Amino acid sequence: MTEIMQVQNLVKRYGALAATNDLNMTLRAGELHGVIGPNGAGKTTFIHQLAGEVMPDQGRIFLDGIDITGSSVDERALNGIGRSYQITSVFKDFSVLENVMLAVQARQGSSFRFWSTASRDKRLSEPAHEALCQVQLSHAAQRRAGALGYGEMRQLEIAMTLAMQPRVLLLDEPMAGMSQQESARLVDLLHRLKGQYSIVLVEHDMDAVFALADRITVLLYGTAIACDTPQAIQTNQEVKSAYLGDDDDEF
Numbered sequence: 742m743t744e745i746m747q748v749q750n751l752v753k754r755y756g757a758l759a760a761t762n763d764l765n766m767t768l769r770a771g772e773l774h775g776v777i778g779p780n781g782a783g784k785t786t787f788i789h790q791l792a793g794e795v796m797p798d799q800g801r802i803f804l805d806g807i808d809i810t811g812s813s814v815d816e817r818a819l820n821g822i823g824r825s826y827q828i829t830s831v832f833k834d835f836s837v838l839e840n841v842m843l844a845v846q847a848r849q850g851s852s853f854r855f856w857s858t859a860s861r862d863k864r865l866s867e868p869a870h871e872a873l874c875q876v877q878l879s880h881a882a883q884r885r886a887g888a889l890g891y892g893e894m895r896q897l898e899i900a901m902t903l904a905m906q907p908r909v910l911l912l913d914e915p916m917a918g919m920s921q922q923e924s925a926r927l928v929d930l931l932h933r934l935k936g937q938y939s940i941v942l943v944e945h946d947m948d949a950v951f952a953l954a955d956r957i958t959v960l961l962y963g964t965a966i967a968c969d970t971p972q973a974i975q976t977n978q979e980v981k982s983a984y985l986g987d988d989d990d991e992f
């Protein structure tokens with residue numbers, strides 16, 4: 742399997758604290774790669790660095806073998822790195838469809854400037870409908886985004902990310918705050934997206950990560966202490982003692 746991203750020796754310091762510390766990881770094309778670790782292990786800082794929101798102090802990030810360490814968030818998005826939108830970036834008074842259309846427009850950039858309104862609308866609405874279909878939110882296309890339930894709002898965020906036509910999807914705790922039913926629906930959705938996209942999933946819901954991931958990287962104090970299949974991670978002694986405190990029941 743080819744590697745779509747490589748992360749080499751990533752370091753991000755906040756004062757004396759190294760949030761990521763010599764962190765190495767590879768993302769294979771089409772895999773769902775779970776990233777787990779205790780609170781403060783550096784998971785979110787890692788995702789921020791992959792997305793370009795935080796610049797590392799040391800280390801390199803490669804996409805398709807090209808060094809993107811110094812690229813901005815926008816450049817990375819145009820090169821296919823999709824960072825899940827946050828609820829804060831949803832326009833609550835716009836319809837669900839309009840929000841996704843805005844994401845399509847962001848992807849298409851200024852190429853629509855000279856087009857007629859009708860053709861522009863179609864060029865925006867068709868991929869937007871497609872993205873909503875992918876996350877099974879088509880039924881809510883005309884609803885006001887602000888009227889969506891919490892789980893549906895997260896589905897909308899993913900639709901907006903998919904509308905950017907990413908190859909790599911970065912998902913930072915997509916199940917946070919969800920009910921059991923909403924989480925189960927999101928697990929189903931990620932199962933469907935698996936293989937179509939290369940996905941990095943940071944998630945505290947261990948059942949979800951172990952059910953979904955092809956491989957899991959375990960972070961501890963900003964360093965990857967293990968990277969393996971869920972089955973191997975489950976029985977990895979270093980992971981057990983360092984991350985789970987030797988408690989077999991945790992898995």
Ligand SMILES: Nc1ncnc2c1ncn2[C@@H]1O[C@H](COP(=O)(O)OP(=O)(O)OP(=O)(O)O)[C@@H](O)[C@H]1O
Pocket residue numbers: 755758759760778779780781782783784785786787
């Ligand atoms: N902007 C910042 N300024 C100072 N310290 C920070 C900053 N961002 C993160 N940190 C620190 O870096 C460490 C790693 O934080 P990070 O949020 O990446 O961990 P995490 O694994 O995502 O944690 P959690 O599971 O609790 O979300 C923590 O000790 C955190 O306090």
